[in-house]
Amino acid sequence: MTERPTGPLAGILVADFSRVLAGPYATMLLADLGADVIKVESPAGDDTRAWTPPVRDGISTYYLAVNRNKRSVVLDLKDDGDLGLARELGTRCDVMIENLRPGGMARFGLGYDDLSPANPGLVYASISGFGTTERGAALPGYDLIVQAMSGLMSLTGDPDTEPFRSGISVFDVMAGMHAAIGVLAALNERYLTGTGQQVEVNLLSSALSGMVNQTSAYVAGGVVPQRMGNSHPSLYPYEPIPCADGELIITSGNNAQFRKLCEVIGAPELADDPRFARNEDRTVHRAELRPLLVERLRTRTKMEWFRDIIAAGVPCGPINDVAQGVGFATEIGLDPVVEVGEGDAMVPSVRNPVTLSDTPVDYRLPPPALDEHGKEIRAWLRGDEGSVGS
Template identity: 80%
Template sequence: MTDRPTGPLSGLLVADFSRILAGPYASMLLADLGAEVVKVESPAGDDTRSWMPPLREGVSTYYLGVNRNKRSVALDLKDPGDLALAQELAGRADIMMENFRPGGLTRYGLDYDTVAAANPKVVYASISGFGTTERGRVLPGYDIIVQAMSGLMSLTGGPDTGPFRSGISVFDVMAGLHATIGILAALHSRDEDGRGQHVEVNLLATAMSGMVNQTSAYAAGGVVPVRMGNSHPSLFPYEPLMCADGELVVTAGNNGQFRKLVEVLGVPELADDPRFSRNEDRTANRDLLRPLLVERLMTRPKMEWFREIIGAGVPCGPINDVGGGVAFAQEIGQEPVVEVGEGEAMVPSIRNPITFSETPVDYRLPPPGLDEHGDEIRAWLREPVVSTPLDHGESRDHAEGGDE
């Protein structure tokens, strides 16, 4: 392992003023791809440092999950000296990220207009809960609130249950991904015209887009979707079905897959039954078809059916817990867990899902302790010569106040 970034974003500096999940996840993805990320924390640290259990050697695994490949500096923006360092970092950055409440950085001179005036090349990414409109900007944006207000919770659960939140902070993760996409697009645009720009993402807009077919059902069809448990509104079978020893998720996304499925189950005549021959028929008559499929599946254990149904080219799979999911990824050769750091500082981490043929992802640094790199970052920011951080030893031009 090397401390020098080698990925496709090597040479870019990210000033990361974000915290909790959406922003740190995005900045970690950029760091995995080679960007140098300086994580700016308050003296109290990122909120997720205290979000536990679970924990590893006293450190929150939530925090560990989204903060590798970064360096941490603790700066109190209310302290004039620390604020000057924060402004200097923003002036040198290729990318600045923040998820303060809209307008919250203006009083510190760290808002987009002020930073861009001194650093016109900066790509400045803001993540908020409900956007920057007069009514949206005052609303605090936690993922569960957006899940509730967007309608997602109304879709999660069964017909006879109350609404549930998703098992992960799904819109925080999606917003982080959208922010990353926006940053990369803005960097490409900067390559064309030399100018940075402001990239804005909010969780509610992310939810509207991320619910895809469900929000489209309302926008394009006037249909308000409802909770259907594990069933799909537009496909059948596409859900867990009971076998002799438990459930197996079985899907048939088209007529060909359905024909293969019923052949494996020993009831090929169902493929030509006019009640089930087309997907729209199977979906309309799911309550008739489901017991016919379950009757056959109940004759054998789920893993026997899994091997046969998969062998026929029909998607299916058992329902694992998270440990089983990681183990399955390992079983099929994906090596989902990587070791970041060495010796006592080593932290197991989930592999970045992107692979490159020429500029591979690397895992240089374990998630930093609070202000772990504070001394070297402060010293670097006080240097009159702008160079890439930190100990890489290569000079590189960054936009600073008065230089453009």
């Protein structure tokens, strides 16, 4: 490797046996923080290498999204020699992350119980769709299936439409973040005790946790939430409202914000109307309040209202497409796009959202080609003199 990792996780070696999204997203987060991530791939490569279009220079942008700062090695676990190298990697690494079906790694002698006796400090993270019970382990762990079975799709869309999936694989991403959090917690415990442990995350549990107020409505309140389109079950206004040239999201989170909104739109009397004075009243009487707000907001453009409503201290924003979202982040100085690599190998990538004052994230390696670092990694695992390791 031409450049040593820096950052708070520098010196941590991660063996990444995962593929597609949840696992690779988790390992990229760790790599951005300085971990040395070895991406172990089958001869066919990560599935997302073939998930096209769109592409950049013939490479899937899906794959590019979650694989920077890693080195790639191809190890065919059905080949005895490659399997031996995989086991050697398991005894040397600090962290292993995998998302095969439960029991899949153990069939190759690469499970936590197989590796931890020789590597007692190993932090071993497994990501599954539905957990490791007999019934859960038998179910395929695809994000869309979890969106359906968790209840999220029942909440997404208008009341009179069919259920919809989220525009992204939201629970894969959420499970990846939960896995990274679990790994960091286990590494801290290892720092204190010297002993590693197994970390287990499943998409369904991540989904139920991540649906926060909606799952709480049922488990704590006995209420089964239903689709409400872009409306919020407990706040109003908290949705898009038509203006002269399009819709503007307005989120009034408390009574003071609602009063400011009413003053800006020239209807201060609405804040004193007993139907609308308190949030719980507005929520109950939303069908009566909405047309009164629409009547006022339709008189000007969404950007004119955006400027004035924001200036009054009421949260709001236009509905952007992805290009406009990236553009707005750039406009306000968040620098959302970073360039990883150099010359022809440079790849634009989305900035890691974490900012650390003393040990910043770095972007040292573009997403690797299949087996790009295989020769040096295999030589290091075989113990060849002069080989380049972690």
